[in-house]
Amino acid sequence: MKRNPQRLAALASLALAATLGFSACGSDDDNGGGGGDGGSDAIVFLPKNLGNPYFDASTTGGERAADEFGGSIEEVGPDEPTAELQVPFIDTAAQQGVGALVVSANDPSALCDSLNQARDAGVKVVTFDSDVEADCRDLFVSQADAAGIAKAQVDLIAEQIDGNGEVAILSAAANATNQNEWIALMEEELAANYPDIELVDTVYGDDDDQKSFDQTEALLSQYPDLEGIISPTTVGISAAARYLSESDAKGEVALTGLGTPNQMREYVENGTVEAFALWNPEELGYLAAYTAHALASGEIEGDEGDTFEAGDLGEYTVGADGVVLLGEPYVFDKSNINDFDF
Structure with a gap:
């Protein structure tokens, strides 16, 4: 994987203060919240739960990526981190015909039926942060090895x-x-x-x-x-x-x-x-959005060895088992913590 040589400088400049341009909660109907208006550029982010600063940051990164490639990001999800509560959001996004789902899974197998039904409906499924079984998604964006x-x-x-x-x-x-x-x-x-x-x-x-x-x-x-x-x-x-x-x-x-x-x-x-x-959760969401866009637009098929550009992060390669690796974890201490704002 090639990384942008200015990555750490860019990392230090990222902030969570950006205004989120998507829903902060799901709909009130029985099917849960939904995505955008459909189409390959419509991407739904489904974190483990809403109100978690980590996932707020990752969705901010996803929105920044979507601004760059001309797509849209909608964040939906449950208030509690359970797989059962994630399922209705997957089903609704599939019914709406969005281009891709980006999911941090609360369970490796409990979401599989819904995710595979979404894939059968033409929705590309990218997991990030927390994976599902490999046959239930197209790619996994891993925060680090x-x-x-x-x-x-x-x-x-x-x-x-x-x-x-x-x-x-x-x-x-x-x-x-x-x-x-x-x-x-x-x-x-x-x-x-x-x-x-x-x-x-x-x-x-x-x-x-x-x-x-x-x-x-x-x-x-x-x-x-x-x-x-x-x-x-x-x-x-x-x-x-x-x-x-x-x-x-x-x-x-x-x-x-x-x-x-x-x-x-x-x-x-x-x-x-x-x-x-x-790692930087904004960068993780940013990469996940670019990965989902590359799949939904047909730029890549998700096969091992496929390559795609992820904005200012540079070029990435799909690895074994459909894994795209962000990079290595970063250690924060008193000497550097004030260089970062996320």
């Missing part, structure tokens, strides 16, 4: 606790595809390279701020010798940081994972969090 994401988080927590002690994982939903893949790889990485670190528990905050906050409190109560927490979800890491910043564990229990600079800035600056990682 799963092994690289897992290794980055394990290396960060290991550095912060000097490679020794008890750690726990605060995840999103128990059936979230991406979370579970990362957790399995983190377990392998810990076993292979950090024998003195013990993973004592994995708990789930369901990408709900209050539940994630409460789970953090419960972890510290249950494991008084806990040295660190890894939270591979933007909602979870910010809720955990908020709890730690207000407790006696601030500066004593390390926290890392995946978060956005705007969520985590105050916790880095006040010493609650030393470093964390993420």
Whole structure:
């Protein structure tokens, strides 16, 4: 994959302040919200749930891409991150004949029937952030290599606790595809390279701020010798940081994972969090929109080796299993966090 050499400079200039030009919620009918007016340039973004800053950012990136290639983006989705609640939005978009669906899946298999019915109706299906089974979509836009994401988080927590002690994982939903893949790889990485670190528990905050906050409190109560927490979800890491910043564990229990600079800035600056990682969610949405457009317009078929241009990100190539890879995760700390605004 060729990347624009000015990528980091462009990354630093991106902001979430852009006004969203699409619906912030679905329709009130029984079929859920719908997409635009149909046609190959009409793309529906279906995140895990609405009101999540991470997905707000990715949809902003998708809208920026659509402005460039002359298409339209509509964001629809449930208020709660469940696969069951995503299904009506898929069905409605298919009925409206949109060009493509861009979906972050709450379950790897539960959406498959609806997604395949949409594909049978001529809708191109691109997953991003969290995949479904490969035979249920056309392409998956991956935020980073799963092994690289897992290794980055394990290396960060290991550095912060000097490679020794008890750690726990605060995840999103128990059936979230991406979370579970990362957790399995983190377990392998810990076993292979950090024998003195013990993973004592994995708990789930369901990408709900209050539940994630409460789970953090419960972890510290249950494991008084806990040295660190890894939270591979933007909602979870910010809720955990908020709890730690207000407790006696601030500066004593390390926290890392995946978060956005705007969520985590105050916790880095006040010493609650030393470093964390993420890709740019705006870039992820931007690439997903370009990928969907390339499919819906017939520029690519989605076969391994297909190439397409993704605006200022440059040229991308479809890899094995229909995966388009954004890039490597980026580490944020006190030295660079103020260079970013998303």
